[in-house]
Amino acid sequence: MFKKPIQTPLQKSKLKSSAQRALRNKLVEQFPLLEPYIDEVMPKKGSLEIIKGPEKVSIYALDNEVLFYQDGNEPLVPNLRIVHKFPQAFPTIQIDRGAIRFVLSGAQLMCPGLTSPGGKLPEEGQDIEKGQVVAINAEGKENAVMVGILKMGTKDIRTVKKGVAVEGGMYLGDGLWNLKIA
Amino acid sequence: MSIQEARKLQTTSKQHPSTMSEITEPQAKNVLYCAVCSFPPEYCEFGPSSTKCKEWLQKSHPELYSKIWEADPAAAAAAPVNPATQDKAAHAQAKLEAKHMANLAKEMEKAKLAKIQITEIERTKRKHVTVIVGLEDFGLDMKKTAKELGKKFATGCSVTKRPAGGEEITLQGECGEEVKDWLEEVKKIDGKQIDVGRGKK
Numbered sequence: 001m002f003k004k005p006i007q008t009p010l011q012k013s014k015l016k017s018s019a020q021r022a023l024r025n026k027l028v029e030q031f032p033l034l035e036p037y038i039d040e041v042m043p044k045k046g047s048l049e050i051i052k053g054p055e056k057v058s059i060y061a062l063d064n065e066v067l068f069y070q071d072g073n074e075p076l077v078p079n080l081r082i083v084h085k086f087p088q089a090f091p092t093i094q095i096d097r098g099a100i101r102f103v104l105s106g107a108q109l110m111c112p113g114l115t116s117p118g119g120k121l122p123e124e125g126q127d128i129e130k131g132q133v134v135a136i137n138a139e140g141k142e143n144a145v146m147v148g149i150l151k152m153g154t155k156d157i158r159t160v161k162k163g164v165a166v167e168g169g170m171y172l173g174d175g176l177w178n179l180k181i182a
Numbered sequence: 183m184s185i186q187e188a189r190k191l192q193t194t195s196k197q198h199p200s201t202m203s204e205i206t207e208p209q210a211k212n213v214l215y216c217a218v219c220s221f222p223p224e225y226c227e228f229g230p231s232s233t234k235c236k237e238w239l240q241k242s243h244p245e246l247y248s249k250i251w252e253a254d255p256a257a258a259a260a261a262p263v264n265p266a267t268q269d270k271a272a273h274a275q276a277k278l279e280a281k282h283m284a285n286l287a288k289e290m291e292k293a294k295l296a297k298i299q300i301t302e303i304e305r306t307k308r309k310h311v312t313v314i315v316g317l318e319d320f321g322l323d324m325k326k327t328a329k330e331l332g333k334k335f336a337t338g339c340s341v342t343k344r345p346a347g348g349e350e351i352t353l354q355g356e357c358g359e360e361v362k363d364w365l366e367e368v369k370k371i372d373g374k375q376i377d378v379g380r381g382k383k
Contacts, residue, residue: 084213084222101274104228143213143222172221173229 001071001168002175003106006053010181012061015048023048023060023076027068030075030133034089041082042067051181064181071168074149075133080170080177083135083144090135090147091128093154094120097139103146104173109136109166111157127155136166146171214243230282296320298365301381302358310356313381315344317351320371324349327369334364 015023024042028035042048042062051059059069068078083090095103096118103109114121118139122128130153136146148169157165170176213222218238219229223246226235239247296319302310317327324341328351332339337354344350353361358378365371 081213085211087211100225101228104225105278138225141222141224143224145225172225173219177220 001057002054002170002177002179004054004175006175006179010051012049012051012181015050015060017047020048027076031078031089034086037086037089041086049181054175059176059179061181066176066179066181069170069176074168075131077133077147077149077168077170080144080147080172083147087135087144090144091122091132092135092137092144093122093128094118094137094139095145100138100141100145103136103138103171106171106174108164109146109148109169111152111161111163111165114157114165115161121154121158124155124158127153129153130156134166136169214246217242230278232279292319296375298371298376300358300361300376300378302356302379303381312353312355312357312361314351314353314361315348318349320369322369324351327351328353330368331361331364335360 024038027042028038034041046062048067049061051061053059053069055071057069057071060067065081066079067082068076070076078090093114095109095113096116098116098118099109099113102113113119120137128134128150130150132150133147134150135144136148137143138145146166146169148166151164151167152160215221216223216226216229216235216238218235219226219231221229221235223235223239223243226232226239229235236247297316298320299315301313301315303313304310314331317324328339328341331351331353335353335355335357337357339351339353341349342352358380362376362378365376
């Protein structure tokens with residue numbers, strides 16, 4: 001989604017505190033596991049800023065740091081750096097080593113990268129549904145390489161083993177990762 | 183997904199058992215990022231500047247370096263990878279790096295050639311403005327610099343759009359040489375890259 005560097009100067013505007021509260025609730029609703037850390041992710045005091053990104057993506061930032069972004073009515077996707085800070089708060093899947101370089105060059109994540117021996121999906125019965133935001137880890141690595149929205153339920157990924165699995169993600173070194181808000 | 187379900191999923195996946203316990207204060211995991219490519223160091227090998235990253239890590243975090251880079255061959259031996267695909271990957275990596283280096287070199291060249299043009303323009307009746315063009319190429323924020331200049335010379339200073347595109351800083355008063363000195367001293371810009379001249383409106 002942010003394959004190209006984001007054009008500066010940015011158009012940013014302050015968010016109303018009511019909207020900020022709503023956003024906060026939505027975030028907790030979307031990531032129940034993030035609840036204990038929500039104050040650290042998004043302190044009550046600070047005022048959020050909304051930035052218009054490419055393709056009409058809304059990027060939310062606090063103190064010149066990107067917190068998360070949203071594309072239209074899609075779920076909120078956290079900044080990869082937040083995923084690094086609170087890895088336990090997000091459902092995680094794993095890709096094999098071979099897929100890393102494709103992910104880092106901005107490709108959509110395809111199913112074989114997840115179903116091969118190096119990949120990891122949640123066990124049966126704990127499947128993650130389509131539309132969920134997931135952190136994507138890599139084989140032999142500690143930190144996530146990408147966050148994105150599942151385009152297929154993990155159950156389907158396991159059975160179909162073909163096609164796009166995750167889309168609209170933020171990966172290491174993409175435009176959003178390199179974005180500096182002055 | 184309900185909270186319970188989500189919790190279950192996390193406990194079973196056992197990704198981060200140490201952080202699972204109930205800690206109240208600083209909960210954020212502190213992740214180190216590479217100073218060269220901004221990735222977590224374990225991903226440097228896939229980045230565009232892995233050779234440099236390697237040097238940096240070796241210097242600043244030798245422990246991590248040995249963990250990440252030296253354990254590599256063992257891991258590779260343990261997991262049999264198709265040599266053809268590995269070759270391909272290495273090749274692509276080398277290409278990426280070369281491209282990145284070329285880009286960097288180009289940028290350096292450009293930065294060397296970049297110039298700041300300062301022009302003193304006469305307005306009405308021996309009144310002047312000083313127009314400064316080309317500050318962006320030196321990584322200066324136009325708005326902030328304008329404010330600083332205004333404060334320094336105690337005059338009006340603003341950022342204006344140029345008809346040719348881009349932006350310039352307009353400073354009231356005849357301050358060409360002073361601006362040049364200030365830029366050299368405060369912003370550490372090489373005086374050779376600054377041109378001062380006079381112009382007409």
